[in-house]
Amino acid sequence: MKKLLLPFAILLSSLCYSQIKDIQLPKNGGEMNFKKSRRIISLFDVYLKKNGDVYVQDSLVSFEQLGNMAYKFIINHPFDKFNTIAPLNIDVNTPYKYVDKLKKELKKTQIRYYYRTDNIEDFTLGIYLFSLEPTLFYRTSDEKSPDGIKLITFEEYQSSGTSNHENFIYNLYSKKYKLAKEFFVKMKIKKMKFIDSTTLTIGGKKFSSNDTEAIHNEIKEADICFIEYQPELPYSIYFENIQCIRKELKLRNKLYNKKDKMRIPNYSFISHEMLELLKNADIKI
Numbered sequence: 275m276k277k278l279l280l281p282f283a284i285l286l287s288s289l290c291y292s293q294i295k296d297i298q299l300p301k302n303g304g305e306m307n308f309k310k311s312r313r314i315i316s317l318f319d320v321y322l323k324k325n326g327d328v329y330v331q332d333s334l335v336s337f338e339q340l341g342n343m344a345y346k347f348i349i350n351h352p353f354d355k356f357n358t359i360a361p362l363n364i365d366v367n368t369p370y371k372y373v374d375k376l377k378k379e380l381k382k383t384q385i386r387y388y389y390r391t392d393n394i395e396d397f398t399l400g401i402y403l404f405s406l407e408p409t410l411f412y413r414t415s416d417e418k419s420p421d422g423i424k425l426i427t428f429e430e431y432q433s434s435g436t437s438n439h440e441n442f443i444y445n446l447y448s449k450k451y452k453l454a455k456e457f458f459v460k461m462k463i464k465k466m467k468f469i470d471s472t473t474l475t476i477g478g479k480k481f482s483s484n485d486t487e488a489i490h491n492e493i494k495e496a497d498i499c500f501i502e503y504q505p506e507l508p509y510s511i512y513f514e515n516i517q518c519i520r521k522e523l524k525l526r527n528k529l530y531n532k533k534d535k536m537r538i539p540n541y542s543f544i545s546h547e548m549l550e551l552l553k554n555a556d557i558k559i
Contacts, residue, residue, distance in 0.1 A: 297321060297365045300391050300513040306398050316351040317397060318344055318360040318385065322376055324367040341379035345413040348385055360387040361397050364509050371505035373512065374545050381409040389513060403516050407543055408447045439498035439540055446548070451555035458557055461497040464539065465559055468507060471514040483518040490522050490529075496539040500559050503544040 320340065321329040328335050330343050344360060351358045360380060364373060380387050388402040442457035467475045474483050476492045476499075483489075493499045519541055544552075544559065552559065 297323060297363055297394060298367070299363060299394055300366050300389075300510055302391065302517070304399070304401055306388060306400050306402070314356050316347075316356040316358045318347045318358065319397075320344075320360050320362050320376065320380075320387075322362065322364045322368055322372060324365040324369075326368070326372040328376065337375045337379050340376065341382050341413065344380055344385050345383040348383060358385060360385050361390045361400060362387050363390045363394060364513075366508065366510035366513070368509040369505060370503075370507040370509060370512050371546070373509055374503070374505070377407070378409055378545060378547060381407060382413050389516075401517065401520060403520060407545065408443060409547060437497070439542075442498075443542065446551050446555060446557075449551070449554070451557075454555050455557060462495060463559065464493045464496040464499045465502060466493075466499055466541075467502040468504065468511055468515040471511050474515055474518065483515055486518070486521045486525050489518065490525050493522075493539055499539045499541050501541060501543045503546060503549055505546070 319330070323329075328337060328340050330340060335343065348358055362376070364376075377387075386402075388400045390397070390400045392399045438457045438460045442454055442461060445451075445454040445457060464476055469475060469480070472483050474481055474489075476489065479492070481489050481492070542548075
């Protein structure tokens, strides 16, 4: 039987090693599985230094410019033809407030991203983590604007309406604060805080980040588990703890069937943007 060979091409953006060679990536990431992709893999490399400087290709850019460049990249590499993804090269000593701003801009473009690890010259090493993190705006094309891009607000988020936590998030980001509060009071909530690379708290109770089963048992009855926004938290600690979350998600896959997993809480990172919305809605988590 003749084997069919799938095209596997990688489009790499040019690197400015003189500017990013001193970025120290976290260790112990897995290998990203790009081999299953049936589309050409197109990488939009982003570099974030510990002082908050952002580099794309060979240019130092602002966070807003980053979002515009990512959106143009998607236009030139549409999802129906390319597996477009942004590897995030983030220095371990970067305060989380810069990581939060970076994620916010990328979410506005709807580009997928993953966290690079170990070796800055090997794009296959890293981790991917999905969480419930919408944003207030998204980019769309506008031929009238000089750069062909404009920002528009969502008049209304489209929610599946299948769960209280989804309805809460989407009404909050649609600024329908009264509806958001109605869904909020119906939810069972847990709140997680990263303390250091080996310790976290859930509702004030300490856990080892390696005790996956105990963490799972603590949150499994909740509708949503919020992760506290800590602007000065070093990225190294953030990264170690999202590894812990990935382990908990893997444990769910072993313990539950698909229907039961739907009842177990989503994780939602509280961003600076979300904090402002919660304040406006008079909601305390």
